[in-house]
Amino acid sequence: xxxxxxxxxxxxxxxxxxxxxxxxxxxxxATTICERxxxxxxxxxxxxxxxxxxxxxxxxxxxxxxxxxxxxxxxGTFNGYVAFQSFxxxxxxxxxxxxxxxxxxxxxxxxxETTLGFTFEQVGEANGVLDQVASGTGNCANNPGGICVxxxxxxxxxxxxxxxxxxxxxxxxxxxxxxxxxxxxxEDLLLFEELLNPAVGSHFTGTTTFPSVxxxxxxxxxxxxxxxxSLFSGPGNNYSLFVKA
Numbered sequence: 001x002x003x004x005x006x007x008x009x010x011x012x013x014x015x016x017x018x019x020x021x022x023x024x025x026x027x028x029x030a031t032t033i034c035e036r037x038x039x040x041x042x043x044x045x046x047x048x049x050x051x052x053x054x055x056x057x058x059x060x061x062x063x064x065x066x067x068x069x070x071x072x073x074x075x076g077t078f079n080g081y082v083a084f085q086s087f088x089x090x091x092x093x094x095x096x097x098x099x100x101x102x103x104x105x106x107x108x109x110x111x112x113e114t115t116l117g118f119t120f121e122q123v124g125e126a127n128g129v130l131d132q133v134a135s136g137t138g139n140c141a142n143n144p145g146g147i148c149v150x151x152x153x154x155x156x157x158x159x160x161x162x163x164x165x166x167x168x169x170x171x172x173x174x175x176x177x178x179x180x181x182x183x184x185x186x187e188d189l190l191l192f193e194e195l196l197n198p199a200v201g202s203h204f205t206g207t208t209t210f211p212s213v214x215x216x217x218x219x220x221x222x223x224x225x226x227x228x229x230s231l232f233s234g235p236g237n238n239y240s241l242f243v244k245a
Contacts, residue, residue: 017063033081046085053080056201060097062120062159062208062233069107071118076100078243081142082130082195090132090149090191098243099153102162109164111233117163117173123180128153130195138188147191150204154194156180161213161228175215175228182207183239199245209235 034050037043043050058076058172063069075125080096100120107116130151136144160176189195206244215221 016114018199020073033079034078034083037081041178042083044083044085044095047083047093048086049084051084051196053078053082053096055079056198056243056245058100058241060239061155065236065238066231066234067107069105071103071105071107071116073100073104073120080126084130090130090147091237092130094130094153095127096153097125098157098191104163106163109166112166115163115170116161117159117165119160119162119176121160123156123158126153126155126185128185128237132191133188140188140190140194146193149190149197150186150188152186155183155185156203157183159210161215166178173215173224174221175213175224177211177212179211181208181210183241185241191196198245201242203243204241205239207236207238210237217236228239229235 016109033052033054038047038050050087056078058073058078060073060076061070062073064071071234076098077100078096080094081093082094084090084092098120099122102117102119104115106115107114131150133140133148133150135146135148137148140146140148158167158176158180161173161235162175163173164171183204184206186206187202189202194200210233212233213225215224215228218224
């Protein structure tokens, strides 16, 4: 049996199983994300198979270009699904939400060692697409026999600043970016070895623009807004995000 024939056979089997699961799942019995979305008729049109992504770990860094310093995202989670509409070629949608616990990062401001409290809050649900691309190219070059897919999940998130600790004194802040930060998450990934392998998952790198920062309900709101904007806002800020079980 040729490689193409095996893929078609595999796709046919998954399509049959997926269609059956979508058809028989009710709201009362739904337990996975895919089952709940199917019961609510929220899966993308034409879905033949759905794979839930539940409580996958999200980690990574955001680097402020002006400061040449990074904050580390910890204890984040991604919950969503991959909905396939076709297997020959691979075509589907990726939907989900990333949540992250508030964190703190050591940052040097104006030559002083400080600790900055921050938050990362996704705005709305990320809606992405999955398309098969030529194997053996880009990130898939090391495995020319694997199935390579292009994953694109445009994501928006507000960056918040909750406190700054300076000379032992922790000062509360109520600040966040004036508009969401756009993260054009996209990468070529091996379907089975990476994307659908919980131990590996997805990985994204790129650059983004940090908008101006706006502080509210503070005595020095205007001053803090101007200071944080001057330190963080602007283009060319690197990000690196990893999503895996």
